[in-house]
Every structure is written in C-alpha cells, then in structure tokens.
Amino acid sequence: MKVNVYVTLKKGVLDPQGKAVAGALVELGFKGLRGLKIGKFMELDLDVQTAQDARKLAEEMCRKLLANTVIEDFRVEVEG
Amino acid sequence: MKVNVYVTLKKGVLDPQGKAVAGALVELGFKGLRGLKIGKFMELDLDVQTAQDARKLAEEMCRKLLANTVIEDFRVEVEG
Numbered sequence: 001m002k003v004n005v006y007v008t009l010k011k012g013v014l015d016p017q018g019k020a021v022a023g024a025l026v027e028l029g030f031k032g033l034r035g036l037k038i039g040k041f042m043e044l045d046l047d048v049q050t051a052q053d054a055r056k057l058a059e060e061m062c063r064k065l066l067a068n069t070v071i072e073d074f075r076v077e078v079e080g
Numbered sequence: 081m082k083v084n085v086y087v088t089l090k091k092g093v094l095d096p097q098g099k100a101v102a103g104a105l106v107e108l109g110f111k112g113l114r115g116l117k118i119g120k121f122m123e124l125d126l127d128v129q130t131a132q133d134a135r136k137l138a139e140e141m142c143r144k145l146l147a148n149t150v151i152e153d154f155r156v157e158v159e160g
Contacts, residue, residue, distance in 0.1 A: 007121075018122075021122075024145055028145060030137070030141060030144075032126050032128055034126065036122060036123070036125070037122065038121070039121040040118060040120065040121060041086055041087075041121035042098075042101075042119070043116070043117045046112050047113070057110070057112060060110075061110060065104055065105060066101070
C-alpha cells in the first residue's frame, strides 16, 4: 500500500535552508515570493492489508525515525 | 497564494538517502516495508493574483532552481 509522508518544520523553528533558497530565487530575479519553507516528502510502499494498518505503521515510523518530533510535524496520507 | 511543490527523483535514479532510511527502519525492527523514496516538499507563499499565475511562477522557479530536472520530477499544487 502506498503511503505519502510529509515532514515539515514546526511553526517558529528557523528554516535556514528555506531562507537560502528564497534568497537564491530573489537573486535570480524572481519577484513576488513572500515565503518559502522546505520539508521532506517520503513515498512508502508498505506490505499491509488495510489503510488503517498502513497509517498506523507509517505514523509509528515517523515517531521513531522519519520525523524529529521536537522540531518537526508530520502528516500521513494513505493512497487509495 | 499558497503553492505546494513536490520534487521527487525520476524513475531509475538511485536514491541512497531513501535506501539508508529504509535500512534503518528495518534495523529498528519495522516489518512490511517494501520501498521508500525521499523527495523534497516546499511550501511557497506567492504574491500573485490568480492560481494560474501562481502555477506559472512556481513551475518557472522549479525549472530554474528548485528541481534538478535532469534527475528530478516536480509537481506543483496551488492551494485554494
């Protein structure tokens, strides 16, 4: 079962990578950029029977390894 | 206007980061992981009038900087 995981920095946590990329876009001449935040996106393929099991397993993986829950939020999305 | 950008490796491109994380999950005792791919997820805030303009600007940013189109695909999703 395909599961998408999105890991983003919590509100208020500094995002130097996002800041650097935003600065680079401005230097390239892009106008109209008000903000840019960078996170991680993971596509998991899980060998489980139900969407519920997939969500449970993916969330457990996030808490144990995929996200640093001190500074990051995660969102799990089970595909069809 | 809020725009989400997803950057993923093209099919066939090696993903050592994904492989390392998948290996770590197995070592942590997780079962049932068939595959894991890691990409980037960016949240842009653009100062434009229409969703069409937002998409156009974000796609241009992807082609110029945010994605390495030799090895990466990108997907742009304009919110509300």
